[in-house]
Amino acid sequence: MMKYDVVVVGASAGGITTALAARRFYPDKSVLVIKKEDVGIISCGIPYVFGTLKSIDEDLIPLDMFFKPAGIDVLVDEVTHIDPKAKLVRTRGGEEVRWEKLVIATGSRPVLPEVPGFDLDGVYTIPKDYEYLKELKERVKEAENVVIIGGGFIALEVGDEIRKLGKNVTLVVRSRLLRNSFDPEFSEMVENRLREVGVDIVYGHIERLTGERRVEGVRLVDGTELPADLVIFSIGYRPNVELAVKAGLKVTRYGIWTDEYMRTSHPDIFAVGDCVEHRDFFTGKPYTLMLASTATFEARIAGANLFRLQIVRENRRTIGVYATHVAGLTLAAAGLTEEAARKEGFEVIVGYGKAPDKHPAVFPGTSMITAKLIFSRDRGAILGAQMAGGESVGEMINVLALAIQKRLTASELYTLQIATHPLLTASPVAYPILQAAENALAKLRT
Numbered sequence: 436m437m438k439y440d441v442v443v444v445g446a447s448a449g450g451i452t453t454a455l456a457a458r459r460f461y462p463d464k465s466v467l468v469i470k471k472e473d474v475g476i477i478s479c480g481i482p483y484v485f486g487t488l489k490s491i492d493e494d495l496i497p498l499d500m501f502f503k504p505a506g507i508d509v510l511v512d513e514v515t516h517i518d519p520k521a522k523l524v525r526t527r528g529g530e531e532v533r534w535e536k537l538v539i540a541t542g543s544r545p546v547l548p549e550v551p552g553f554d555l556d557g558v559y560t561i562p563k564d565y566e567y568l569k570e571l572k573e574r575v576k577e578a579e580n581v582v583i584i585g586g587g588f589i590a591l592e593v594g595d596e597i598r599k600l601g602k603n604v605t606l607v608v609r610s611r612l613l614r615n616s617f618d619p620e621f622s623e624m625v626e627n628r629l630r631e632v633g634v635d636i637v638y639g640h641i642e643r644l645t646g647e648r649r650v651e652g653v654r655l656v657d658g659t660e661l662p663a664d665l666v667i668f669s670i671g672y673r674p675n676v677e678l679a680v681k682a683g684l685k686v687t688r689y690g691i692w693t694d695e696y697m698r699t700s701h702p703d704i705f706a707v708g709d710c711v712e713h714r715d716f717f718t719g720k721p722y723t724l725m726l727a728s729t730a731t732f733e734a735r736i737a738g739a740n741l742f743r744l745q746i747v748r749e750n751r752r753t754i755g756v757y758a759t760h761v762a763g764l765t766l767a768a769a770g771l772t773e774e775a776a777r778k779e780g781f782e783v784i785v786g787y788g789k790a791p792d793k794h795p796a797v798f799p800g801t802s803m804i805t806a807k808l809i810f811s812r813d814r815g816a817i818l819g820a821q822m823a824g825g826e827s828v829g830e831m832i833n834v835l836a837l838a839i840q841k842r843l844t845a846s847e848l849y850t851l852q853i854a855t856h857p858l859l860t861a862s863p864v865a866y867p868i869l870q871a872a873e874n875a876l877a878k879l880r881t
Contacts, residue, residue, distance in 0.1 A: 436523075436531045436532070436533060437467070437530065437531070437532045437533070438532070438533040438534075439465045439466065439467040439508070439532060439533070439534055439535075440461070440464035440465045440466065440534070440535045440536065441454070441457045441461075441464055441465070441466045441467070441534065441535065441536045441537075441538070441741060442466075442467050442468075442469065442524060442532055442534040442536075442537050442538070443457075443466070443467070443468045443469070443537075443538045443540060444469050444514045444517075444524065444537070444538065444539050444540060444541060444678070445468075445469075445470065445539070445540030445541045445542060445708070446468050446470035446475050446496075446498060446509070446540075447475065447476075447478060447496075447540065447542050447563065447708070447727070447730070448478065448708065448727040448730045448731050448734070449540040449542070449707040449708030449709075449727075449730035449731065449733065449734045450468060450470070450538070450540035450707075450708075450734070451468075451475075451496070451498070451501055451734075452707075452730070452731040452734035452735060452738065453538045453540060453705075453707055453734040453737050453738045454466050454468050454501075454502070454505075454507050454538075454738070455501060455505055455507070455738070456734060456735050456737070456738025456739055457536075457538075457738040457741055458505045458506060458507060459505075459738075460738060460739045460741075460745060461741065461742055464535075464741075464742070465508070466505075466506075466507045466508065467507070467508045467509070467510060467532065467534075468502065468507060468508070468509050468510070469509075469510045469512055469513075469514055469524070469526065469532070470509065470510075470511060470512075471511070471512070471513045472511070472564075472565060473511055474495050474496075474565050475495060475496035475498050476491070476494055476495060476496065476563050476564075476565060476568070477494050477495070477496055478563050478727055479727055480494040481494065481561060481563065481568065481589070481593075482561075482589055482592035482593045482595075482596050483592070483596055484568060484572060485572060485575055485593060485596040485597050485600070486595075486596030486597060486599040486600055487596060487599070490572075491565060491568050491569050491572060495565075510526070510530065510532070512526040512527060512528040512530055513526060513527040513528075514526055514527075514678060515527050515678075516678075516681065516682075517537065517539075517678050517679075517681070517682040517704075518682070519682050519683065519684075519701045519703075519704060521533075522534055522535070522537075522703065524537070534703075535703065535742075536703050536704075536705065536741045536742065537703065537704045537705070538704075538705045538706065538707065538737060538738075538741075539678060539679055539691065539699070539704065539705070539706040539707075539710060540706070540707050540708050540710070540730070540734070541674075541675040541676075541678060541679075541708075541710045542563065542674075542675055542708055542709045542710060543672035543673055543674050543675055543709035543710065543725055544562060544672060544673055544675055545560035545561060545562050545668070545669075545670075545671075545672055545673075546560075546668075546670050546671040546672060546673055547560065547668075548584070548641075548668055548670060550641050550643060550644060551642075551643035551644065552643045552644025552645060552646065552650065553644060553668075555644055555646050555648065555649060555650040556648055556649040556650065557574065557578075557646075557649050557650040557663075557664065557665050557666060558644060558650050558666045558667075558668070559571050559574070559665070559666070559667050559668070560667070560668050560669070561589055561593060561667065561669050571667075574665055575597055575600070575602070575665065576600070577664070577665075578602060578664035578665035579602060579603060579664055580602070580603045580605075580661075580662045580663050580664050580665075581594075581597050581602050581603065581604050581605070581663070581664065581665045581666075581667065582604075582605045582607060582653050582661050582663040582665070582666045582667070583597075583604065583605070583606050583607070583666075583667045583668075583669060584607050584641065584653075584666065584667070584668045584669065584670060585606070585607075585608070585668065585669035585670045585671075586606065586608035586609070586610065586611065586612045586613065586614065587613065587615070587669065587670075587671065588613065588616075588757065588759050589669045590606060590667075590669035590670075591606070591612060591613070591625065591629070591759065591761050592759060592760075592761060593667060593669060594606050594629070594634055595629065595632070595634065595761045595762050598632065598633055598634050603635075604633070604634045604635065605634075605635040605636070605637055605661055605663075606629070606634060606635070606636045606637070607637050607638075607639065607641065607653060607655070607661070608636060608637070608638055609638070609639075609640060610638075611623075611626075612625055612626050612629075612636075613625060613759075613766070616755070616757045616768045616772070617766065617768055617772060617821055618772045618773050618774055618807065618821060619774075620807075621766060621768075621807075621821050621823055624764065624766070624805075624823050625761055625762075625764060625766060625823075628761065628762045628763065628764045629761065629762050631762070632762045632763075634762075637655070637659065637661065639655040639656060639657055639659060640655060640656045641653060641654070641655060641656070642654045642655060642656045644663075644666060645660075650663055650664075650665070650666050651663065651664075653666060672709065672723075672725050673723075674689070674690035674691070674709055674710040674711070674712075674723060675709070675710050676690060676691055676710055679691045679699070679706065679710070682701075682704075684699045684700050684701060684704065684706075685699065685700035687712050687721060689712040689713070689721045689722055689723050690706075690709075690710050690711045690712040690713070690723060691706040691710055691711050691712060692712055693705070693706050693711055693712070694751070695736075695748045695751030696736060696737070696740045696744065696748060697711070697733050697736050697737035697740075705737040705741065706737075707730055707733040707734045707737050708729070708730035708733060708734070709723075709724075709725045709730065711733065713729070713752075713753040714751065714752045714753060715752060715753065716752040716753060716754045716770065716839065716840075717752075717770070717771060717776075717779070717781075717818065718779055719752060724753055724755055726755070726756070726757070728756060729753060729755075729756075736748055754769060754770055754836055754839055754840060755768075755769070755770070756768070756769040756832060756833070756836040757769070757832075758828070758829045758832055760826070760829070764823060764824075765802075765822075765823065765824060765825060765826055765827075765828040765829055766821075766822070766823045766828070767821070767822045767823075767828045767829055767831070767832035768819070768820065768821045768822070768832065769819065769820050769832050769835050769836040769839055770809070770817070770818055770819035770820060770835075770836070770839045771809060771818045771819035772809070772819055772821070773785055773807075773809050773819070775819075776809055776818050776819060781811055781818060782811065782812040782813065783809050783810060783811060783812060783818065784809075784810045784811075784812050784815070784845075784875050784878045784879050785807060785808070785809055785810075785875065785878075786807070786808045786810065786845065786870075786871040786872055786873070786874035786875025786876070786878070787805070787806065787807055787808075787870070787871055787874050788804075788805075788806040788808075788865075788866075788867035788868060788869070788870025788871035788872075788873075788874065789803065789804065789805050789806070789867060789870070790803070790804055790861045790862065790865040790866065790867045790870065791803055791804070791861060791862075792804050792824060792825045792827050792828075792860065792861050793857060793858060793859070793860070793861070794855075794857050794860075794861060794862035794865075795857070798857065798858060800825075801825075802824045802825030802826075802827075803824055804822060804823070804824035804825065804827070804828060804831075804861060804867045805822065805823045805824060805867070806820070806821075806822050806831075806867035806868055806870065806871040807820065807821045807822070807871065808820050808835070808845070808848070808868070808871040808872060808875060810844070810845050810875050810879070812879065814844060815844040815845040815846060815875070815876070815879050816842050816843070816844055817835070817838050817839050817842070817843055817844070817845070817848065818839070819839070820832065820835035820836075820838075820839070822835075822867070827859075827860070831867075831868065834868070835868065845872045845875045845876045845879060846872075846876060848868060848869070848872035849869060849872040849873050849876055851868065851869060851872075853866060853869070
């Protein structure tokens with residue numbers, strides 16, 4: 436029987452970061468990571484294995500680069516049982532490992548639809564599974580007509596990558612694109628861009644998949660028939676909580692319950708990432724959130740506080756911060772959308788800004804940036820932000836996420852001091868974040 440001070444179950448973003456943080460903060464403690472597969476996939480990079488990347492192997496996490504220099508041991512096996520009283524885990528390979536502190540970082544798995552024909556050959560989801568994705572990539576090469584079910588980030592990114600291969604790509608969407616993260620005007624931007632590059636977008640509900648043994652098409656409730664050599668469902672993910680349930684930990688419909696320091700209902704068991712229940716920054720309502728950035732944030736909190744509280748987490752709630760790049764358009768969002776804020780009962784003021792991301796705009800590679808900031812009317816505190824434009828948007832949203840976390844006001848953002856350069860940023864005269872804050876301030880004063 437092996438014994439370690441810290442055992443981490445899972446080696447994606449949350450598991451890796453927890454193990455590294457544990458070693459940094461407690462260098463005298465032994466750390467073991469248990470993972471199911473020899474290889475680890477960069478989850479956010481999965482859509483790009485179908486087009487931009489040459490192979491699945493280019494999207495692998497270099498685990499040796501992280502673990503060996505840090506003195507972290509790795510066991511390739513699957514944990515099948517957690518015994519909280521004996522403080523041990525058992526694996527499918529017959530190993531038993533005792534621990535002082537345990538971290539569950541088991542991630543999530545794709546939602547499987549209840550659609551007739553889902554069991555036909557040629558129907559897939561997008562799991563974090565090396566061999567499965569390798570097979571799917573080969574099937575994509577053979578297909579001509581690819582239908583993707585879903586309107587979220589992964590569906591759009593996978594669709595855009597596959598169309599780069601010259602395939603006929605159709606997205607089937609129940610509602611507008613990226614609805615949970617963006618307001619309608621941003622959904623319209625990305626829809627227009629996808630249509631411009633040749634992706635077909637169909638709105639409707641699926642009745643069934645057609646074909647005998649192999650999928651041949653998708654039939655919608657309204658009678659529309661879409662030809663399909665390959666169908667990919669990307670309709671969300673569910674937290675992997677089976678180990679936690681069997682161990683008797685507190686689990687809700689949204690994932691494993693944790694406190695603000697990522698401790699579960701057992702004081703020596705922590706949980707991070709997709710498998711965890713999250714609570715909205717503004718409302719405190721529980722929800723699921725599947726982001727590597729959130730997983731690593733939680734992992735740093737957990738790893739630092741395993742044996743004593745060293746890093747104080749001022750707010751136990753979570754801000755959803757998103758970014759994507761589709762058909763040459765970057766979109767990013769943080770906090771509440773205007774639609775969500777009004778639904779929750781907030782009285783809001785919205786500010787807009789628009790400017791090129793270089794100055795003058797004649798520089799090669801210049802993109803127009805659109806910024807939308809949502810503020811509360813009562814004190815002008817920022818509630819949310821959305822941006823679209825060039826690649827710089829992917830970093831600018833992080834500034835706005837910090838503004839939300841620190842509850843900055845429109846006035847404070849308006850007086851934000853910034854660095855600019857003609858080749859790198861928007862003009863200081865027309866910086867989109869400052870423009871949007873100014874636009875909101877003018878409305879707040881009326």
